[in-house]
Amino acid sequence: MNPYALISFLAFILCFFLGNFIYHKNTENQLNRWVAVLCILVGFLAFIEFEYRQAPTLEKAYFWLNLSTLWPFVPSLLLHISLIFTKNKILKNKIIYIIIYLPALIIFLLGFNTDLLIGGASQQYWGWTYEFPQNPLLFNLMSIWTLFAGFTAGTLCFIYYLKSYHLKRLQAKYIFTGLYLPLIVSLISDLVLPATSLRVPEMTMAMSTVGITFISYGIWKHKFPALTSAVVADKIVSTMSNFLLILDQNRNILTLNQAAADILEYEEQELVGKQGDIIFAQKNGLASLLKSTIDSDLSSLNSLINKESQLKTKKGEIIPVILSLSPIVDENSGLMGIVCIGSDIKDLKKAEDKIRTSLEEKEVLLQEVHHRVKNNLQIISSLLNLQSRYIQDEGDLELFRDSQSRVKSMAIIHEKLYKSNDFAHVDFKEYISSLTAYLFHYYSIDPDIIKLEVEVDNLMLSMDTAIPCGLIINELVSNSLKYAFPPGREGKVSIKLQSKNDQFLLEVADDGVGLPENLDFKKSKSLGLRLVLSLTSQINGNIKLIDDSGTKYEINFFEIEYKDRF
Template identity: 35%
Template sequence: MIHNLKNVLSILCFLFLLVVSAQSEEGEETTSLKQFQNTNTPQERFNFFFNAIDRYNVNSAYDWLDTIKIYLSNAQKTNDTLASKLYRVMQTQVYNDLGEYDKSTTLAKELYASKDSLDSTSRRIVLNVLDDNYANLQLFDKQIEIRKEKRELGLTENVAFYDIYSNLGLHRKARNQYIMEVKPTIADNDSYGLAKYHSKVGNYLRLDNSAPTALSELKKAKAYLDVFINDISIQKTEEQLFQSDLLKAEIEGNIGKCHVLLNEYEEAIPLLENSIEVLKTSPNNNYRGEVIENTLYLADANLQLERFFKAKKNLDIDFDNMGTLQNIKRNSLLAAYYDRVENFKNAATYYKRNERIKDSLNEKQSSIIKQQLVTIVANEDLENSQRLIDEQKKINELARNEMKAKDERINLVFISLIFTLLGFAGLVYAYLKSIKNQRLIADQKYIIENALVEKDSLLKEIHHRVKNNLQMVSSLLSLQTKNTRSKAAIVALEEGKSRVKAMALIHQKLYQNDDLSVIEMQGYIESLINSVQSVYKKGGHNISITIDAEGTELDIDRAIPFGLILNELVSNSFKYAFPENDENGKIYIHLRKNGDQGYFEYTDNGVGLPEDTEERTHSSMGIRLMNRLVNQLQSKLNIDKESEGVRFWFNFN
């Protein structure tokens, strides 16, 4: 009996080992590396390697590198030059995926030295690897040379600079060039293309410290991507679905980083955690930097919420090839962590590390980045100077046509009140558009070597003439007022004249300043209020007005909408806020701008807004004009009804 039992147990153990062995073999067969080894020819292995979307899911890049080295050694022993080149191209890509950019660059340069013996696919791969290597090594002048080579081979149509500008810290310039070059190429029904576009724009805004605006762009990108993923009418490949998941994870990670910048840590943490998990599945190193950045932001969020164990766990992750700026941020977070847990010795150690890194960075990077910028701008000048000159001619012609159109609209003032108002609205729109065009021209002239010689004198003359023309418009409106008996028409003309004076005052301040790019707002507001008081001669003189804008400067693109908004608010207070007595009337104006973030507040202690304010919002030209102007400042006008008076406020960039 015992003997039979032993036999049964032996048979069961044998069957168990067979099952385990079979499962092990089956598991090996399902890995990408095993499938790679089972292919028959070097060309088939080459195709499989570059088409595998999950090649590092089971086996690491080091496993792949060891396997490829064995095949390369065998090919070299048999003098199979074609196979040797194919394996060396794969080896170049693996070194890039591992972040060993120097080794990858050396191999790629050796391969491309004999580019005539490479097929078109291998050339494209080698050039793309060199492009990515030079970007990570911050050799941007070399990166430009590679992109020119790709264009000559027909692999790309244009030499794009926006990612290089971003790597150099010029995120606003990168965003502007990206919008100009990429937006026209995307069809309105291309949901995936629009998702990538808005994701890129949102990320540039985030890097440029404009987190609220970036958040809006990134949410728009996520909405477009959801449309693409849920559209059952589009047949999607496995590769497209995989790339969509990576893009969604990238967008969610950037949204999480925006929440951290806005101190919304609870909202940020799940987005960052999910993004990190998905981006880790990428088969190459394209998202390694994103994973590191997301992890650092996740640590920051946990640290702010005093979840010290989780924060330290995030910071203790050992990343390969962490960038200098990422290293500085990690050291800062570790120092903050040790400060919070009162381990001041370790905190001081990390503070000192950062100081050493920053000193070294300041010594080395400053001259290198200057050289890179000179090279990039010189290349861009040679490539695009003629195109910029042609565009500038078109813009100048457009500006002349707009000035002529303005004169025609001014003449329409004498026809009727309706056409006067319509013409004035068109004039404001065209004028703001003209200012934007002037700013674009100024940016483009910056690239051309000698285009700025006479800029100051020409701009002063332009602002002086514009101010004179606007004063002439104001005078014409005054003449029309004297010849008009309708009280409503007189009021409308006086309002128009006040708005024209607000714009004229901007130009007066500009040509009187040494710096033509900004306006000192304290003096401008005082002058504007004096101008408005002169219009309302019978009222407003007993009102106490407090202006808190000392030291605040705005450029012309923000100053003109701001001046028109303030003109509307002060005029409304003088007209409606104090109908019986203005002796105790008070107006408070507050304007501040720190960096790229600004805040405006206007309050009075008058009778407040009427009950039907919401209905008047759609019919009142003044409120509609203010809403449109605030929209141009990329913000929203907020109105609070106080117990006494009213409060208007908005944030702006």
């Protein structure tokens, strides 16, 4: 076989391979498609060159040479590809396509149907080749068009190379080299040397193949120009830490990412095509997830966000997960499939269980603390009661009894906290009922003679506020029961507690004999009143006395914010 023809045949094989390679690198990319077209055209021209170089007769050689008049489309494609690569906006104008391809079409039609481009065929040592036409006008026009389109394409890529950085710069370098190198060598072998009557084997097809190889290497080495939204999406899905499964409309698994395969301990091929329910711990787990958002024919699926569920691994281990399900619909809103994205929350569940166990332990401990405090206060109250039996002086006895009631008021709070699920807040309405019942019993008050009216909002007060507030009520109600009603006198004691915004209003009143005239309660030496004033200050309150028709105390205060004890 003619070795020069063999070179052309190898160029034909390589071009077709590269065209297929570039196209399938990214079938959606416009640049890939046009480079593939260029490869196919150059490959076809290389095959034509192979045929005429080893043709057995002049007629067959001329037939194949005449087909080589397709060449003017090659520089047109090079120019078109360079405009696409450099993202030139002139391609938006449809007239540009006419400017690019019309000269090639005219030259081809004239060259194919006349002898203005191929003057004949002659036998050389490398095989059959073309003869220059007697009228070189069309040949010269073709040469000018080749030089113009080729150098314009190369210049555009070179300018783009100078302005680009990193990956784009490397891409432009390979495009630029792939355009200019064949052009320069072909210019020398096909135009310059023949013009000096020195004929050498035409290198156009071989060098064009070399140029296409440069471009293809750039595609392979620098992933050019395969970086598209589809490629990016595929890369994200394959590397994301969340697991992802895609189901068809029949709930069969179409695909899954590596994270899903890892968490489920399956190989991908073991799950593809299987029903989605196979990976759920509960029977019909997927169906139960979709039940509230999907009808029987799967046509009305809505997105399901962050639903907790359980998956089952290949080994049967149960994995708690958070799932989000979204529909894939076609242009007619018909369901095509379901996307399932989720996260393994096994570690989170373990942490929750640990926190819950710790919290339960602390609740039990705190409950025990309140229980012991209540018991200790009860013991103190009992000791005071026992000690009071040995006291003869009425004044001293009164002090003991007052102290006992104060201790009891605090003990009641801890008793309420001990019996409550909330160890930081007291149901104050219930507390006041218990406290006043105790005081009426402690001072042996007949409720038919002295009435009690309680009007309290449903309030939950913090322990820091409830204890001083409870002691204030204890002191004021105790004073009313002890001093406001002489023996045989009927009356009424009332307690009101209301909240408005962040402020509270406490009223403790009686319709008894009232306080002595000219008594300044804020300067009183009474331990009880001094304690009331001190406790009012503690809860950031102010107190006012109204002594019309008895005694009435109004206290405005705020709830005390919790403060660290340590």
